[in-house]
Amino acid sequence: MAETLTFQSVLDHLLDSKKDIPQTHLKLYSDLDPKSLRLFMDVWSSVKPARKLLLLDGLLSQFESDNIVSYEALGRALLNDLDGEVRARAIRLLAESQDPKLVEKLTDILLNDFDLAPRLEAAFLIGEFILLGELEAIKAELQRLAEDALIQIIRSSEDPSLRKACLEALGYSSRTEIVNLIEAAFQREDPTWVATALLAMGRSHDERWNSDVISMLLDEEPLIQAAAAQAAGELSIEEAGPILLKLLEDEDVDDNVITAAIWSLSQIGGEDARIYLVNLIEQTEDEDLVEYLEDALENLEFHEELNKFDLLALDLDEDDVEEIDLEEMDELDDLDEDEK
Numbered sequence: 038m039a040e041t042l043t044f045q046s047v048l049d050h051l052l053d054s055k056k057d058i059p060q061t062h063l064k065l066y067s068d069l070d071p072k073s074l075r076l077f078m079d080v081w082s083s084v085k086p087a088r089k090l091l092l093l094d095g096l097l098s099q100f101e102s103d104n105i106v107s108y109e110a111l112g113r114a115l116l117n118d119l120d121g122e123v124r125a126r127a128i129r130l131l132a133e134s135q136d137p138k139l140v141e142k143l144t145d146i147l148l149n150d151f152d153l154a155p156r157l158e159a160a161f162l163i164g165e166f167i168l169l170g171e172l173e174a175i176k177a178e179l180q181r182l183a184e185d186a187l188i189q190i191i192r193s194s195e196d197p198s199l200r201k202a203c204l205e206a207l208g209y210s211s212r213t214e215i216v217n218l219i220e221a222a223f224q225r226e227d228p229t230w231v232a233t234a235l236l237a238m239g240r241s242h243d244e245r246w247n248s249d250v251i252s253m254l255l256d257e258e259p260l261i262q263a264a265a266a267q268a269a270g271e272l273s274i275e276e277a278g279p280i281l282l283k284l285l286e287d288e289d290v291d292d293n294v295i296t297a298a299i300w301s302l303s304q305i306g307g308e309d310a311r312i313y314l315v316n317l318i319e320q321t322e323d324e325d326l327v328e329y330l331e332d333a334l335e336n337l338e339f340h341e342e343l344n345k346f347d348l349l350a351l352d353l354d355e356d357d358v359e360e361i362d363l364e365e366m367d368e369l370d371d372l373d374e375d376e377k
């Protein structure tokens with residue numbers, strides 16, 4: 038009879054650095070109750086640094102592939118860990134959290150943490166909360182706090198990679214001064230800044246950037262091309278479709294540009310995009326690429342159905358819809374029964 042796996046036995050196993058961490062153990066770290074979390078924190082300080090990162094990398098991999106698990110309790114508990122790499126991974130474990138209470142902690146990490154890695158992760162996640170703010174899912178003052186922190190970093194002499202991450206996060210914001218920040222980055226000679234500006238443009242969902250994005254689709258720098266392709270999809274620029282298809286016919290195009298162009302086509306849609314994706318699936322022997330193409334085709338179909346729904350909603354203008362009271366509904370039901 039197989040021995041029941043308990044969380045205590047999982048923790049005992051974690052302490053033994055000579056043993057691999059089985060995938061079956063990873064799910065037991067999900068949705069920890071307060072008692073289990075205390076048990077985890079009690080042994081955590083005794084776990085060797087490399088072993089800690091091994092566990093967290095395993096949890097992140099599980100988190101990305103399994104939409105049932107949640108390591109939010111664990112992520113929160115490790116935000117104050119002494120190891121910057123642990124703190125960075127802890128923030129990544131919170132990627133799906135929409136708890137507004139995290140905003141203040143994340144802005145504190147962004148502005149004051151001693152290590153770059155957690156600050157970068159904080160910037161990325163803060164962007165998601167700004168998007169929630171734009172959707173009015175968190176209070177305006179929290180969104181403002183997050184935006185102010187990002188702007189402060191961008192206007193500083195901090196590490197360029199951190200400033201770029203902050204600009205990408207601000208792409209979600211509708212604050213007027215963000216436009217100037219994006220334009221300034223777009224005008225730089227450094228291709229990494231141009232790419233960052235393009236990614237921010239895509240996140241803005243603002244048509245003002247369409248011509249800038251299209252102008253960069255055929256740039257000689259693959260980093261810029263890939264960012265432009267991604268932005269074209271997020272902005273749903275129909276005019277970009279033929280250019281993206283042309284890019285994909287180029288045998289010398291960079292792999293990152295290919296994947297970005299494929300996904301963008303799935304967002305823009307159209308019959309030409311559908312035919313191309315279907316043909317590419319039939320011609321491709323690479324299993325990973327086939328899976329990616331199938332996901333893209335599924336995404337294309339999703340966007341097409343969404344667009345149909347939006348068009349239907351536009352057609353049903355309030356002035357054109359007659360109210361049907363309950364008695365009329367009953368009459369309709371009676372007619373249906375008579376027809377059967």
